[in-house]
Amino acid sequence: MGSYLAMVDVGAGTILQLQLNGEHSCVIFSTFNLRCWGDNRNGQLGLGNINSVGDEANEMGTNLADTNLGSGVSVTNVALGNYHTVFFLNLVLLLLVSHFSFLVCHP
Numbered sequence: 346m347g348s349y350l351a352m353v354d355v356g357a358g359t360i361l362q363l364q365l366n367g368e369h370s371c372v373i374f375s376t377f378n379l380r381c382w383g384d385n386r387n388g389q390l391g392l393g394n395i396n397s398v399g400d401e402a403n404e405m406g407t408n409l410a411d412t413n414l415g416s417g418v419s420v421t422n423v424a425l426g427n428y429h430t431v432f433f434l435n436l437v438l439l440l441l442v443s444h445f446s447f448l449v450c451h452p
Contacts, residue, residue, distance in 0.1 A: 353399075354406035355380055366425040371412075377419035378411040379432065387428045 358374040369383030369390060381390040382399035390398060391412045398404050414420065414434065422433035 354409075355382075356405075356407050356409050362423065364423050364425050366427065368427050369425060369430070371423045371425065371430065373420050373423060377421065379414070379420040379423060380409050380411055381430065382409060389425075389428055389430045391430060391432070 353370075355372050358376065358378070360372050361375055361377075362373040364371050366383070369381060369385065371379055371381040373379055379391075381392075382405065383390070383397065385392065385397045386395050388395055391414065392398070392410075398409065412420075412432075414432065418434050420432050420434060424431040424433075
């Protein structure tokens, strides 16, 4: 630990929430933007591809892009499973991302 534990650079911003999983991780910023990194073989990062993020040079920090969930969408909470991610959007919408499938639930 200590100096042997590397810092993870997720770019500039104030972090409201950090979720960690053995496979992937996500942060929500004070702007309600979401950034996720890690294993993406099931599309669980919500990037529209299956390319893992953060395992190669120049993928973190300022190169770590916000997850594009649409215009005017605020991510208010996030929950991670091994092969899926659940985004809570605008306090009322639930979006489950896994295997390139999107399940949208309205309360």
